[in-house]
Amino acid sequence: xxxxxxxxxxxxxxxxxxxxxxxxxxxxxxxxxxxxxxxxxxxxxxxxxxxxxxxxxxxxxxxxxxxxxxxxxxxxxxxxxxxxxxxxxxxxxxxxxxxxxxxxxxxxxxxxxxxxxxxxxxxxxxxxxxxxxxxxxxxxxxxxxxxxxxxxxxxxxxxxxxxxxxxxxxxxxxxxxxxxxxxxxxxxxxxxxx
Numbered sequence: 001x002x003x004x005x006x007x008x009x010x011x012x013x014x015x016x017x018x019x020x021x022x023x024x025x026x027x028x029x030x031x032x033x034x035x036x037x038x039x040x041x042x043x044x045x046x047x048x049x050x051x052x053x054x055x056x057x058x059x060x061x062x063x064x065x066x067x068x069x070x071x072x073x074x075x076x077x078x079x080x081x082x083x084x085x086x087x088x089x090x091x092x093x094x095x096x097x098x099x100x101x102x103x104x105x106x107x108x109x110x111x112x113x114x115x116x117x118x119x120x121x122x123x124x125x126x127x128x129x130x131x132x133x134x135x136x137x138x139x140x141x142x143x144x145x146x147x148x149x150x151x152x153x154x155x156x157x158x159x160x161x162x163x164x165x166x167x168x169x170x171x172x173x174x175x176x177x178x179x180x181x182x183x184x185x186x187x188x189x190x191x192x193x194x
Contacts, residue, residue, distance in 0.1 A: 108132065157172065
């Protein structure tokens with residue numbers, strides 16, 4: 001009888017030791033972090049995946065819209081003067097003078113460029129000019145300014161006869177405007193900045 005008692009006690013002690021070893025293993029080996037894939041857990045994970053896929057589709061659409069907007073802005077930017085390190089004020093003045101000279105319009109006055117912000121992305125350079133010449137020369141000058149690329153436009157323009165009685169020529173005065181992309185936009189379009 002004592003043998004069977006001892007054998008029973010041994011079995012109990014062995015079971016307690018096995019339980020303690022298992023508890024120790026669970027605690028120190030992070031076995032308690034093991035996730036059992038229940039049907040609720042699987043259903044929840046499938047729902048999360050579905051939401052993430054929908055979010056991914058929305059992000060892809062947003063990326064595509066931004067790409068299209070950037071391409072459109074790039075196409076539109078060809079009408080603007082570029083400013084690399086400094087504003088191209090001298091280049092614009094010289095361009096206006098060359099167009100005038102080509103059309104027989106000698107500019108009596110070419111004012112200092114005035115720079116204004118049109119928007120967060122665009123600046124304007126206004127250059128005041130004046131001349132007295134024939135109506136044909138003025139007409140050709142106006143046409144060539146309008147056809148210039150990058151864009152030059154008349155911000156304001158006044159044409160009047162040089163004399164009230166028996167006019168022989170016309171006087172033209174006004175401001176020619178050039179639009180310039182700010183460096184941040186140029187950097188964005190060139191891919192140097194996002």
